[in-house]
Amino acid sequence: MQIQQQTQQADSIDLMINMGPQHPSTHGVFRLVIWVDGEKIVRSEPHIGYLHRGSEKLCEGEQYSQIITLFDRLDYVANLNCELAICMAVEKLMGVQPPERAEYIRVILCELNRIASHMLFYGVYGLDAGAMTPILYGFRERERVQALFESVTGARMMHNYIRVGGVNEDIPDDFGARMNTLLDQLERGVEECDELLSQNEMFLARTKGIGAISAEEAIDLGVTGPALRACGVAEDVRTSEPYSIYDRFDFGVPVGTYGDCWDRYYVRIEEMRQSLGIVRQAVAQLPEGEIAASVRRIARPPKGEVYLRTESPRGDFGVFLVSDGSDKPYRVKVRAPSFCNLQALQAMLRDAYVADAVIILGSIDIILGEVDR
Amino acid sequence: MTLSQAVFYALGAAALLGFLSLVVLVLTWAERKALARIQMRMGPMRVGFHGALQPIADGIKLFTKEDILPSWADRRVYWLAPVAVFVPSLLLWVTLPLARDLVLRNLDMGLFYITAVSVLSVMGLIMAGWGSANKYAMLGGLRAAGQLVSYEIPFIMAILGVAMLAQSLDLRVVVDGQASYGYALVQPAGLFLFLTAGLAELGRTPFDIHHAESEVVGGPFVEYSGAHWAAFFLAEYLNTFTVAALTALLFLGGWGWPTMPLDGMAHSALSAAWLLAKAAAVVWLIFWIRGTFPRLRIDQLMSFGWKLLVPLSFLNIVATGVVLFYGLPLWTLTAVSLVLLAGTAYIVFKNPGTDMERDTVRVVPASELRRDAA
Structure with a gap:
């Protein structure tokens, strides 16, 4: 009896550590509770909801044209991709076809937004891994994209630019020239960023084989986007269910092998190259013409419901919209890729070290505005 | 006295x-x-x-700034920790010469004194980790203990290699021994060992594991503010400078190579300036590494230390001993050292024994996927 007591006392108990909501590497107000035995993670528990603003409910009280600003604030790193999703959902419900020029402008801006978003990921992923330089290189490129957004939409973030039936205003006169320099700069920038971090021996040691999940597990958990493609599943809404005019472009879908952190990281680097290719093609084909279909300012879609999928930088961004025929939606539901990808966190954290938790969380690339809505 | x-x-x-x-x-x-x-x-x-x-x-x-004392903190340990970190780093300089005559007190056993005193700062870090009563600090303090104690061995072994070459623990004699060429040319592996283990001792990138901001949010220093935090900060930079100066003294010829002209005070000043220039170059290298590399994980750091650096440091000592005992020409030692370094590079870059592939991402053309979908 006495011996037993002693062994119990000598046994170590797991140390509970709160990572977040005020932790420098939880990428927003995300709280991850981990129990560690030494440096090994025994158990983990994510807590979300710190940024819940009730966006979906708020949408029910706004007219369709006003909802766009709420969607801007979901994925605040890829605003235009969110705007595109809600506008296309309303268009689908109303049976409106936006003019060609508007479609091209949308694709150009959304793909640029994808690059900007991945650049932010690249930078903070470097910080997570302990390298302090990548963030500045990533932000340099992001800054260039945002400068272009400012000239086109008038805002660096929260653009409120894409409208039901088209876009808000036509592109500025110097757009072509700016795009040429921007694309050349971005091309060089992506290569530079790739060279700085991707094949670094220590970075490989930190990310290869860390947080790996199988393709089956990823699909079961509802993982989409780069995180799913890293597992070797070539699933991209832009090719499997092409929306807008994505079926016209020649591009590639990067696919990983092991579904580990490095694959998730490099799929995004490769995606930036592909997005640059799409933008180049779109700029070359950009037609003249109208920029918006004639839609009543206060849109009243017919009674019914619609679900629309788009490929946001984080994955399958879906909008479910129910209309009762009035000028406000009856119900809006967002399938946020960050939220769904976050489900895989616990699976990825199996047998990880404390330091890996940061790397793994970073590799999912969550945006809390979208997780909590 | x-x-x-x-x-x-x-x-x-x-x-x-x-x-x-x-x-x-x-x-x-x-x-x-x-x-x-x-x-x-x-x-x-x-x-x-x-x-x-x-x-x-x-x-x-x-x-x-206000000095904040966390309410759960162990008061005495908490306040003493910065002192325990700062004082050893200052004590090292008692015997570190900037030039032949610019030294507070030259010791015959100078290198021994330096290795002995440099170990002390670990205690301060553990004290800070324990005294803060903070989980991140505790984790950081334990990490520091493991890391610094492990890297102490290659650090000391690298110093020992130089001491064998110079046949003395007196830093002046060590520098005199490098009058015609620095020991870096004789023991490149020693220089690598000393710098790598030195970086780990300093807790600088890529070994800044015990105060990793993205993991343990500053580690042992997380609760400190104001002057006490500044003491840690000062100690860190002072140690960086110490390691750089030691590298210059032990491997780059100190003030001795090439010999400075003039004599008297002017000679001392020139020598000191020359030594500082060499130290500055090493410091720049350390900053450069910080700007480039990510951080290792604690277990990787440990296995790197114990499985690679410790054997390498022993081999370095053995090679030096053999060359000195049989009176072989020194260039044989250089050759052996270079071979050792090449072996280390092979292990680091080729990862033998693991099946790590480098390029695991391929690009599937969209046309192929569309065809499958249709």
């Missing part, structure tokens, strides 16, 4: 403290400027010419 001796040491210690404080101030500014250069930024620009007075502004800020 006579009165005049006491006065000499008191004045010398004060002068040394002043000099080192100045060095630390310059280093903080230099690091920010160096990193800014690597990162396409300007760095501090507002206070003084190109931000030259920024360290002073930072100092004023730090020393006027």
